[in-house]
Amino acid sequence: KCEIFIGDVPSNDSFVRINVGGQRFMLRKETILRRGVGRLVQLVNQEVDAHSEADAYFRSSNEYYFERAPALFHIIYQFYITGQIHQPSHLCPMDIVEELDYWQIVSEQYLAECCCADIAIKEENDVDEVVKPNLFKTLRFGNIRKQIWDIIEEPASSGKAQVFAALSVLFVLVSISGLVLGSLPELQVPLHSSENSTEIVEMEPLPIIGYVEYVCIVWFTFEYGMKMLVSAERQKTFMQLLNIIDLLAILPFIIEMMLLVFGVSTEQLRDLKGAFLVIRILRVLRVIRVLKLGRYSSGLQMFGKTLKASFRQLGMMAMVVMTGVIFFSTLVYFLEKDEPNSKFHSIPAACWWCIVTMTTVGYGDLTPITVPGKLVATGAIACGVLVLALPITIIVDNFMKVAEGERPHGGGPAPRVRTSGL
Amino acid sequence: KCEIFIGDVPSNDSFVRINVGGQRFMLRKETILRRGVGRLVQLVNQEVDAHSEADAYFRSSNEYYFERAPALFHIIYQFYITGQIHQPSHLCPMDIVEELDYWQIVSEQYLAECCCADIAIKEENDVDEVVKPNLFKTLRFGNIRKQIWDIIEEPASSGKAQVFAALSVLFVLVSISGLVLGSLPELQVPLHSSENSTEIVEMEPLPIIGYVEYVCIVWFTFEYGMKMLVSAERQKTFMQLLNIIDLLAILPFIIEMMLLVFGVSTEQLRDLKGAFLVIRILRVLRVIRVLKLGRYSSGLQMFGKTLKASFRQLGMMAMVVMTGVIFFSTLVYFLEKDEPNSKFHSIPAACWWCIVTMTTVGYGDLTPITVPGKLVATGAIACGVLVLALPITIIVDNFMKVAEGERPHGGGPAPRVRTSGL
Amino acid sequence: KCEIFIGDVPSNDSFVRINVGGQRFMLRKETILRRGVGRLVQLVNQEVDAHSEADAYFRSSNEYYFERAPALFHIIYQFYITGQIHQPSHLCPMDIVEELDYWQIVSEQYLAECCCADIAIKEENDVDEVVKPNLFKTLRFGNIRKQIWDIIEEPASSGKAQVFAALSVLFVLVSISGLVLGSLPELQVPLHSSENSTEIVEMEPLPIIGYVEYVCIVWFTFEYGMKMLVSAERQKTFMQLLNIIDLLAILPFIIEMMLLVFGVSTEQLRDLKGAFLVIRILRVLRVIRVLKLGRYSSGLQMFGKTLKASFRQLGMMAMVVMTGVIFFSTLVYFLEKDEPNSKFHSIPAACWWCIVTMTTVGYGDLTPITVPGKLVATGAIACGVLVLALPITIIVDNFMKVAEGERPHGGGPAPRVRTSGL
């Protein structure tokens, strides 16, 4: 196994001698060939005179000179030995990526799982930036569909698109304002119902608010319809979360329209018990339009991405919290239910108390009265403080990563920051 | 002490010259022999020609060539000098472990306490993965007992075991649902008691809920009984936390059974004052079944392990919080007790207020009224915010370590992550 | 591209051989000249004999010896190759700055964005310390204006200035005390109004408090007036945040004065409905004087700087919180509004509940009663806990940076701390 060299045999032995910026490295040719990738393989495979890969060659010492930082070559050297890229944490990941590029090592396959998260993120982000191919080229009316699509979906593409985006934001804000203002008793009028004698007079927003809302929903429908009409990949577009939100935001309106077409007005439905529930749900669904803001706010998108990235942790946390809630609320229920004036009527009622307590909200609408109940409450609070603190670190970590990825970057070669950026 | 070399005496002096990937290191033979472990010791002990430990040998410079990363050899070099392994924080711990393996240094004994937590954790986790020996082999009916044991305790072992595990989860969930639903007044009926005239009519869950609960408890008893019956190490199995929980979950049922055997029904006991307390405790004990979920949720297990690992910190925190609670509640009690309508009747009552305040829950059922009382309350809040913030960092740290250890890992050589993993 | 050297040609080839503290580095002359900056360029450009830049020159090996730390030279070496300064995170930023100074590289232009935040902050702080030129020299009465300015604005400049600063703090504290004490019912007297018959008797602070307040405001006016009178850059002084606060603090008094000049007393205005609002606003504006404390408290200034530095994150957080608040409060409004005794009268009312809930304050003045409302409340709490936790890490990070910059430092060459300092 061990080769023995008696004299100096620099010019034609089994070693490749590499001088990286003055510092010497040695590698056996067989080790390089076993790995089979990178600039050094080409050096070994070439004939003796063709040293085009190196920056200089010193025949007397049989050294190839590469003008690269010695500190970074250690990563390359280690790769040839172990077949894995380990990232020393003190070096800038951008630097390492560039070094791997120079040495012609496609890093993705060789990144060691244990320490290369930074580089992996870098690579992933690069993938995001790949220019999408124009899918409209092969379609009928492709040109005009592309133009409309760009106006609706790519606000940065043209002046028209910017105006369209501004209009969209405006309509969303007006629509939300209409919803909020319409709920103020000062801006409500009694419902124009025929039965004057009923005790509870239902209130309705001022007609003007209703008209404004109709205009907004017409715009939303128009926007959604256009998008669907011109989309090159209709199914993919339809399934995107933001577009599902768009559809849900106009759904109540569409259903009402369809009912009208079939000759049923909402006033008539009000009398039917089952239908009344449908109306209430439709009304609650109006809130979906608030989520349309997500399309226009980078903060909301980052929050959404963080939630997505922390899905597993949030699930685990929810599981632990739920178990804790059921445990403590069952305990408190059994300890408190026989007290006179106890508000712990049932375990679900105690669950509400437990959620409010474990999250330290503490409304005080239900509080334990007995001493054992108070001791259990203390346990629940302690448990809540601990359970909520634990996964937040991980979620905050995910948020930091998302925040880094979102960072707008100019033309510099190394735009991303490793710590504390936003 | 200092050896003096007048000319170049490379081939036969007291030094070992090591060329690690092109970088030169020197060590005195006596230093290596004093340490007495590792690949270099074998190099020194062998005869001159047997260089089988090294990758190459250069006689002209008397150098042994090892094809390893120079950056990592620094750790090995330092070990031979100081006898301790210090871990530079910028290198990947997985890498270091592999390097120590190559140099045949059993790291556990030499890890410096000051900086090798990462490696130590790595080693410890490896120990966990050791395959357990089959304890059933030497027992009577060993084969069938092993089969039943695997079905009950190793869900991943076979299809039958998976079905069994799914059934167990189902029964736990049904049992918890029964407990929760049985507490709803809508699903309760008045107790079939003979004394109609009593003012307070006790309510009981619908009979169907009772029957479901009986079925669940029969299953739990069957499961626990089988496990105990076939266990190879009955005492160890009995003492495991999860099995103690299983036992406690069926205990109320077992006690009731035993009472029935002795001809005593719970209805009769209700009239005895002392026995009534027993019944209440038995009823509260029903909540234990919620903890059975811990067996099936990785989140709960991680939370449990974190609590165990943070035992000392939690104890200290509890001590500080308790002192603070007693201090501030005594103060508030003396300041507030003479106010008309004061709810601070006693120091324990003030303690409840103080816990609720220091944890920032703030129910508002008790609030100080006097100015000195409010000042003390401000101090209590400030103290609470600080005290609770302090050890959480440490506990979160423990949680992160537990989360890393839990991480499922495939066949890769370096599956564990150092930062922010879950 | 690759130069080939057959024999040893140390004395006159295309390489510069650098010996940094014993460790050898090599760079091609063309690479150095391409970069065009730093001590090495001067080395290359000079004639062979003038080695004044280096500490020593070894002709036999054609090496220039520099007595610098080899570990730090890696940064310089990498700069010559890539044109960027990357900062290894394990080295002290102060050290790196000094090393860049030695090698005559003006770091600002070459700092890689990806990893040089620490150095950039260091440079920025240095800029703050530049001595301001004396702007008063060229002005009329420049000398006396400078003296007055120093007394008012530079408390450290002289004993008089210290006395003045102490007086200012005293007057601010007295003025705030007057405001607070004047609100106590015990220190109020009924307004000396002629209409005795009115039901609601307005109360006014004791006359003595009013007099004290007048004295304070006269001082504030005098201080502000003097500052404006002597300022060398009146417009810049006027626009500074602290001076705007000073102006706002005396504005109510000035307006009242002006009204008096025009023969209108506040008592007369009280009867006019529109004017009454003006009086109330003037009264609320009195609170501005509390902010004058910001001039004298380093904690407040750090807090202000942190807010400024975290402007973008706070905006994003506000956006996400607002969306969440509108979403959850609309949901709760629709679910709760038809309950009898519901306090969710309108969406804005529900917004108040939602803010109080999401921040875990939880007054309990409004709480959901229905089960769907409670489920939505649970979602709102979970969302609040997460949303508030996320950007706080970034803001805390900004605070730490601000805290470091504020650190008082003596005459040592490396006064700033990298971690955990304040």
Next chain:
Amino acid sequence: KCEIFIGDVPSNDSFVRINVGGQRFMLRKETILRRGVGRLVQLVNQEVDAHSEADAYFRSSNEYYFERAPALFHIIYQFYITGQIHQPSHLCPMDIVEELDYWQIVSEQYLAECCCADIAIKEENDVDEVVKPNLFKTLRFGNIRKQIWDIIEEPASSGKAQVFAALSVLFVLVSISGLVLGSLPELQVPLHSSENSTEIVEMEPLPIIGYVEYVCIVWFTFEYGMKMLVSAERQKTFMQLLNIIDLLAILPFIIEMMLLVFGVSTEQLRDLKGAFLVIRILRVLRVIRVLKLGRYSSGLQMFGKTLKASFRQLGMMAMVVMTGVIFFSTLVYFLEKDEPNSKFHSIPAACWWCIVTMTTVGYGDLTPITVPGKLVATGAIACGVLVLALPITIIVDNFMKVAEGERPHGGGPAPRVRTSGL
């Protein structure tokens, strides 16, 4: 300035050539002498043949061989050049301290402020462990005083001392229990007052509780008296915080004793208005005994040390919070005070609301009703969440440092941990 060497002059030039574990370093003799400290100075000063400082000497290359880790020598090398010790963050501080010891550099004077916090802490802890000289030797009855002192103050010194410490803890716990139990209405009896006709009957704890308390206080007095009697440095002992607490805990008892001596019983004082206040204060002072627990709990001591170390940050935080509280409560007061049923009677009352709100306790005893009031409340909550989050990081950091220092450590050479320890 630049020395030029034409041929190889290794044996007698101005350089010291150092071979650290195979890696070569060079330093000019004048640089070493300018610094004037450490092992290398001795090397330079000695005659040529006396190389006792080095591990080997190679005359052919004029190199001194030191068998030390090359990675650590970089710190020493940099020290000789810049005169400062910079700590690379990836190396273990324990390691660096040992290396500095080997090279005979007394680190304290040369630690660069910018990056050597870890080493500085290490040095400081070492100082704590210095054995105290026996101060009792020169005193009268020194031997017996030392014995008693050890029993009282050094629980680890002997079996008797352990029994004494256990007794002390017991008496503290009994005394606190007495205080708490004595406040329970169930354990109180009406005061044996002669005036039966008074409406408000004052309650007093059961006589048994009073007797227990007397016993405890006698013990405390005995303990404190003995300690003072035998102390070698009475003044220093008197001024220690824990002893001041001890004194305050027995002060009410001592005062009562002295009053009795002068023929005044507390019952007589009760009728005097001024004296009644004194009695109340004396009663409140009883709470001091709770703080005696601090002597026996490491958690409390760590908390105390953290508070002491974070004094500046806590002060700053208090300043910011106070300004915020006054600002927001003044605003809310002016906005809410004219509402019917407003509870914001005065600014101090609003301050209480503001503290409760900014710390997210949220009792709900006072809540703003008007819309501007609610907007201000939202601002106060946001401000509170931010202000409280900011300095906690710093205080937690201080706590971690204190926690590390407290760590019990055995005989190993590197007992302290850098991260996450407790």
